[in-house]
Amino acid sequence: MLRYIIKRLLSLIPVIIIISMLLFALLKLMPGDPVRLMLGPGLRAEEYRAAEIVMRAKLGLDRSYPEQYFLWIRNTAQGELGWSTLYNRPVIEAIREPMKNTIMLNVVVIILQLSITLPIGIMSAVKRGSRFDSFWQVFSLITYSMPSFFVALSLIYIVAFRFRLLPPGGMPLSTIGTGAAYYVSLMRYMALPAITLIIISLAGTIRYVRNAMIDALSQDYIRTARSKGLREKVVIYSHAFRNALIPISTIVVFSIFSLFSGSAITETVFSWNGIGRVLVRALNNRDFMLVSAMNLFFATLGITAQLVADITYGLVDPRIKLE
């Protein structure tokens, strides 16, 4: 197993190199002169010229692109991500809170999503063609065709404005403290964005689980298990589901990844102070250091997802290790 993981890790190296080059190129493509941004207004022409040379050397901008690339890699590795003009503090500090919020929201969504989709997917496959199955088939077909902002706007309209059950968006007030009241308030604010993300990610996973289960249930070993006289529960959960887990585990890892990178829209609609919303705000305010830090986070997440998917694949499918 360890050998397999090491092999996977090694094969990620070219991926990391190319993605980092892409991120660096994006950073260089961004409009605006970082030196001018750092120096700010209020300098006279000759003062500015002198300060510019110093700053340019300090930021390493006077060197060649390959040198700048390695400098950037070194700084990034040390956690020096630059200065955010939007929040007026170091990027690393500016993204701490949003990152916490995004992870919190997505963890809740993933837990709920899996605990809903797995039973439904399994049931649909077992009772294939039943009313239960067709209901979820139709449901997933419709939600699959819905853009997330449409789900979000509809929920806000119905739940927040028509029935006034939950706030239409935002974050708990900072004055509320950190006690139980804070968590209640947090849950109220989190409910709608979480429901939105669950609804839009439900369809894909239910369909995938159902198909994987149907495939597993049509295998010969299921017939064998049944003819041995095993209880249906054992057949489904112990024989079929374990084998269905192999394809499911991969899709789950990737759905988590796409959930993170896709939550920008939902976060923006609900003013949930997460990294997706910060990215959109940073782009609109031309805070490009912040933008590249965000993209770095998402890219790291993408590569990690790839690795995790490979490893879980190896864990759940013993055949992989043997190859």
Place this chain on the structure above:
Amino acid sequence: MKPLKSFFRLIKGLFVPDRSPVSALQEEALQTPAKTIVKNFLRQKLGILGVLGFIAMLMFSFVGSNLKPIDLSYVETTLRNIRPGRNYLKYPAALERDGVSNISSGVSFSIGLSEKGDVYVWGREPAYVLEGVSTSVLRVPESVRAADIVMVVAGDRHALALDSTGRLHGWGFNNFQQAEAPVQLAAKLSAKPVKQLIADEAYSAVLFEDGELYVWGSVMNNRLDSIPAAIQGRIVKVAPSAHNMALLLDDGTVAVIGIRGNPFSQVPGQLQDGSTRVVDLIASYRAVLALDDRGQLYMWGDVQYDVLAIPDFSGKIVAMDSGKNNMMLLLDTGRVIYWGGNHFNQLALPAAMSNSNVVEIYTEMFQSYAVTDTGKMFAWGNKGFVFGTDEFGRDVLTRLIHGGRISLTVGAIAVVISVFIALFIGMTSGFFGGWVDMVLMRFTDIVTSIPFLPIAITLSAVLGGRVSQTQRIYLIMVIIGVLSWTGLARLIRAQILLEREKDFVLAARALGVKQKNIIVRHILPNVFNLVIVSITLSYAGSLLTEAGLSFLGFGVSTPTPSWGNMLQGAQTSAVMQYYWWRWLIPGLFVVITALCANLIGDALREAMDPKANEK
């Protein structure tokens, strides 16, 4: 005759099934795989529904955009945020029956006074900035119903009515108190008779028989309320506009008050020095038309919407009235002359009207009414908006049609780009194997780990600022296409590897079929089925992606409409809460189109699945 006959037989064969008996073997031979797929597909009701729905969307967008042209630069902010409805011209039958005393129109409603003194309001509620400060303009207050009304007038969003006791009633948009009579005015109203009631967007005014004009409401920027002493008390008629008023004085000269220096205030010299006697005066938003006692017309102001181009006509003018961008004349022959802007079909006069003798005309904003000598009413102009209007007063339906054209095209081309890349990478990888396969699959891994939405919006923001609007649309297609091919490429590769191992390939090889023919005739058809299904499904996906990008403001940029960017303005709670048609309707169009594409994709997959035939 023979070719003709066989041609008819061919046509007949398309609709009437051939009933001549076919043996089982023949039938087997007749049924090509493509035919089987079509046959299977036609058996699926949902798939057919998807195809029909999708065709309807295509017709709506591509045929519709030719039928209903769009003027991207045209905005009419007075019409903003009006809810769906096409009843602006549906005047009550009772008004026609009782006889019209006066009709006056606001942005999306009209108010009518019958000869019996009844007040009617019809049309749609305009949008008020502050709910609570204003009352509904469509609901005539009880006090008005009870009173004996002698005069009515509609402003852009408010209405005024004067009763026989000299009390002024106002309702509707009231942000500047323009819908309530000031105390000072109330005293004057009870003392002397009123000649003319005036209401515009933000102000109201009363002209008394003795020539005094009183203005109130929002007059901070145009100072219309401070009437020079030289003309106060000599005013005979008022022609109002948003920033100016053209006044007809008792000596037949014309004066303009309000903002100085604009074309509206450039009164021709001969109308000021007393050499010409003006008898009537009307004003559109930016132009004034005056009539002198010899029947001569004078016109000045802004040339916008050709409002200054008076058409040729012969006859004596008996009445004149003006819309926002239009002028209307009534001749003694009963003919109506109408010209100016035509964005809401204001110039489309009812055909039946040309045969009748019109005796009264009323036009304001974009609605026009005429009454004939037999008491019959005609109405034309802005009927309303099926799907309402947006924050700039643009018709949501027109923008949906043109936005659909953009969204559907962007989605299609993005899919074409992504399928091309996927086919190239997947097929090369699958057929060549070895190190080519390894390199290409690593490359695919890399693109897969690119976080789609963050990189797409970053690219769009970074590159989008340097290109023109049209190029930006191409940029969006390329971004979506280039970042979304990986899944399909993997699928194609896997399918090729799978098919290569199948028995029929082995059989073909054993029969000595050339490698090239095995690929083209035996493997590729099985791969293409997969590609076709994938195209329809990923079409739905890229439609949603475009909508999402445009929604965030990183896709197609305004004023070019797309279904996504029509929703961009819907991110404020006011829009979500009160102007639901602005997000619900474009949103539903996206959902329905994506649903249709998904239905087609599902049905195709079922139809192509050989196992489906066994049922």
